[in-house]
Amino acid sequence: MSAARALSFGAIAEAYERYRPGYPDELAAVVTAYAGGPVRTALEIGAGTGKATRLFARHGVAVTATEPDAAMLAELGKHLPGNVTTVRAAFEDLEPGQAYGLVYAAAALHWTRPEGRWSRGAALLEPEGVFASFGGPVQLADPAVEESVRAARAPFLESDDIPSPDGTAPDAELQWPGTELQRSPLFVDVRQTVVPRRLTMRAPEYVGYLSTVSAYLQLPRSTRQQAYDAITRALPETVEIAADIIVHLARRGPA
Template sequence: MSEESTPQSEQPGEWRRRSRSFGEVAETYDAARLAYPDQLVDDILVFADLRGAPALEVGAGTGKAALAFAARGVPLTCIEPDPRMAELLKRKCAGAPVTVVAEEFETWQPDRRYGLLYSAQAWHWIAPELRWARAGEALERGGTIALFWTDWHVKDTALRAELTAAHERQHFAQRFPDEFVCSRTDGPDSWVRQELAAEDGFVDVEERTYTSAHEHSTGGFVDLLSSHSAYRIMPPGTREALFAEVTSLVDAQGGRVGLGATTRLFLARTGG
């Protein structure tokens, strides 16, 4: 299962509604979302070679990535447009070298340039016509852009089939989880790869992949689903009925769900 659909695939109003749905469940989002691999954070910092330069996070959410970078001593500016997510981020990062800015990246005006701009599970929410130019404006010459997304799947094939059937019974528009791969960051048709290749301002493009395993309780798994925008915008009655079915199915399997996760990282530097 991947993050969300790309803005190009939806009407502007629908895309904006989905992009602003996470704040409704900020605490749940923070508790349920998967952690990013430590090796990914280390690899980004080696590639960026910041030497004390600050970093910028775009779409910081509740700090799932920010705390990992801050723990390595990186001073951060975190851009998060949803005030509810930004408030939780501020509380979590209290005492860390983190400045939280509750604004849209598209209109925010930086007062300096950064050695690293990264975005965890959020770059697809930035307006396509602006995101690369805005990144170039925020980065110093030779600065690094790092974009990453995590896709996950239920490891037990029988349970996965039962969950798919439950989604179909509730007439969920997107099957679980085979047709929920909407961020399209993998494969030869990856929009991230295509857009980076088309941008003259970025060089030294690299891609890396990381795998990890996770386990959730029944409640934790339902919370994970609930943190995704496709579920947030469902009619409440339909969502509750679906989650009741999911709860019953997972409880029948012992109340634990094993997840396999793949995190894809895209790296590049500004040229010049």
């Protein structure tokens, strides 16, 4: 993944907070059940505006939220729970020191560099600590509406998908990063689970969500607006969204 794309969100931090869906309590329950007991401390990779930060903080976890983009971190600070510490840093800049019961990334792990990803993640975990990564595509649930939007977008942008970092096919049973975790000798008990999520949005809200997607942010400003306008014309007044959360979990293996 390109560094430019990874650091393109700061300019739209307020829109990111407004239009990106948050995370449900069911997600915290999945992570806690896997951990086998209460999670007390966590390090978050690429916290963004704190959508997942607030979820785990609400469940009593002391979260250290790391984020390299100052604007995103500033937006996170507007909604900061008391049990959250923020650090402006990319994952690659984190040095092992304090170990955490949970290290997690919410729709952010694909922006990290593959070199040293798993050794760094393992080094930041307590023995048998839990690594979690979660996210997934936000898609129009109606295939006819999806096709209309694809056709409207096509003159400006072929695809707004983020490809799998290791080339795993979209229909493979085990998705990335579970594939890499399974190959790593540093982690054990790799699991993949899905938290179902269905949303209803007004058309302007859906286009607002698209305005936070990195593929659109890479377009020239005038082209970007033309794409949004074309998509808006293709949308009904309200849209149903399929936004299932794919969760990957693993445990730090024996040293």
